[in-house]
Amino acid sequence: MNDSKPWWILVGAGRRLGRALAENLASDCHLLLTGSRPWAKTDPWIAELSSKTQIRTLCWNAENPALDSQMMAEMEALGAEGIRFQSAVLVAGTFPRQPFGSWTSPALSDLFRLNLTFPMLAAQAIAPHLETGGSLQLLLDSAIHRPLLQRLPYTASKAALASLVPGLARQLAPRRVAGHALGVVLPDEGSDPETLAQQNLLGFNGAVEDLARALRYVAQSPYLTGEILTLDGGWQWR
Numbered sequence: 001m002n003d004s005k006p007w008w009i010l011v012g013a014g015r016r017l018g019r020a021l022a023e024n025l026a027s028d029c030h031l032l033l034t035g036s037r038p039w040a041k042t043d044p045w046i047a048e049l050s051s052k053t054q055i056r057t058l059c060w061n062a063e064n065p066a067l068d069s070q071m072m073a074e075m076e077a078l079g080a081e082g083i084r085f086q087s088a089v090l091v092a093g094t095f096p097r098q099p100f101g102s103w104t105s106p107a108l109s110d111l112f113r114l115n116l117t118f119p120m121l122a123a124q125a126i127a128p129h130l131e132t133g134g135s136l137q138l139l140l141d142s143a144i145h146r147p148l149l150q151r152l153p154y155t156a157s158k159a160a161l162a163s164l165v166p167g168l169a170r171q172l173a174p175r176r177v178a179g180h181a182l183g184v185v186l187p188d189e190g191s192d193p194e195t196l197a198q199q200n201l202l203g204f205n206g207a208v209e210d211l212a213r214a215l216r217y218v219a220q221s222p223y224l225t226g227e228i229l230t231l232d233g234g235w236q237w238r
């Protein structure tokens, strides 16, 4: 194993996009993965990743009221081991259909807790442990450009996160901050990938490799901060 590899942290790596990114990044990064549930080291995909690179895992559940102090303490402990991160990618989020008229206080609180409060607290815990010039990268959605009517609370949560990108860039410099306004990469269960693909200008959905390339681009671009990159096949312009 190459110990000159940089460390990255993926927050929300338990499944789908987070897991796929972990599999992609394991070729050139050591990885700290967080998920909402305790990790099984015997899980075949974690065992497979561990054969390629150093893997650490943490259980960070957005619903845990003591999470902010837990995250701080765990990051401090990693810092005490000498681990600094080149990049942190905040992936965790939820994508519920919540049409106007169905909104309730508990449902909106749950959504904002995971999509907004959690990434804000994670950013606060992680940022001191980024290398100088390291990058904090937030997973957004192209819906910030063109609201999803059936998912306005989701849209609002991602737009709020997007509005933090320039502010966090000012707050955290010389560490850097970027957002990724993503179109369809892994379609939601029950949706038709072909129909979704026809809704952008290019006629195909994105791939995990597209996002991984953008994450590496930000990590390797020392003059870039405070920006949101849109990767949506031109969906916002249709």
Ligand SMILES: NC(=O)c1ccc[n+]([C@@H]2O[C@H](COP(=O)([O-])OP(=O)(O)OC[C@H]3O[C@@H](n4cnc5c(N)ncnc54)[C@H](OP(=O)(O)O)[C@@H]3O)[C@@H](O)[C@H]2O)c1
Binding pocket: 011, 012, 013, 014, 015, 016, 017, 018, 019, 034, 035, 036, 037, 060, 061, 062, 063, 091, 092, 093, 094, 095, 114, 139, 140, 141, 142, 182, 183, 184, 185, 186, 187, 188
């Ligand atoms: N999929 C796409 O094509 C697409 C497109 C645009 C934007 N995005 C954005 O990309 C992100 C990931 O998308 P996805 O499709 O992979 O979403 P997903 O399947 O809903 O996965 C969400 C992630 O959030 C984590 N999570 C869920 N509940 C949590 C909790 N209570 N505490 C901590 N973490 C929790 C999950 O971790 P556990 O598995 O450990 O529970 C999982 O890794 C989201 O922010 C989404 O808005 C995705």
